[in-house]
Amino acid sequence: MDFFPHLPPYSNPKSGLLAKIPSSFIPYAQLMRLDRPAGLYAFYLPYLIGIMYAACIATITPRPQTLLGLALALLPFNIILRGAACTWNDNVDQRFDRRVERCRHRPIARGAVSTMQANIFTLIQLALGYPFTALFPRTCLLHVLVSVVGFFVYALMKRVTYYPQVVLGFPFAWAIFFCVAAMGMDPFHGENVTSTYALFSANVLWTVTYDTIYAHQDVADDERAGVKGMALRFKNNTKILASIVSFGQVALLALCGLCAGFSNTYFIGTVGGVAISMAYYIYDVDLMRPESCAAWFHDQFLIVGASFLAGLMGEYFIRLMV
Structure with missing residues (x-):
């Protein structure tokens, strides 16, 4: 059933990456979101x-060189992980997507890919991603499995809770735990366990903020379709919620630095940078304009993500020169 008969029908892209590949590949590239890099930042930046x-x-x-090699190995891994997670999400959400204007042309929702084909494609992507785990210590495999299960469970949460x-x-x-393990350390024990948990929790809160604001694009359609989410639950108080959550995020980053014994470089670059960029993001975004929510979803990864990395990179180079 077409829930938006007054809107133009789907047509293949005429420009960009997807315009350069065979038409039969386009639905699968769209399932992987290869034409939408912002979501990859969400996977890769942590x-x-x-x-x-x-x-x-x-x-x-x-x-x-060690850090660069790890970062390069994780890039294709995250492209595949994101593709599998998005394919699964689109498959289980296809009934909702047909009722949401922004999502109605997703490949499964519009019938370009069947449910079975999507399931097979999900498994293929997971199989392609598995060999990358051989590049990391064996303990990292458990962390990969936790992440995969987490993404697959998340896709079901919009039916049962307003806090997906x-x-x-x-x-x-969980990428934080993975990377600590990849460096040969135990993220759950040792002298840095508190700082590790604090950084992990700060990243959780960051996701809560940006994904809630991003979801404001679809509040009206989600309510009609029966999709639950924090944007709907707090639709009249989202900026207040985001401010409180972001305050917690910054406090946890400060706790991370204190427990790890980081220098002022970290507190100025990461703690201060994230505080300023999140404040600007929350102040500037217009929740009533979907294009503003979408634009800030993309831009905040560059601004807030750069702030996250700035202090940590400064701290690293200080330690490298000692």
């Missing part, structure tokens, strides 16, 4: 943050 944090707390400071963004925050933030 790993970059985790790499720099793990390098800062390591007993022996790793060389830049909280659930989504956990598999994203």
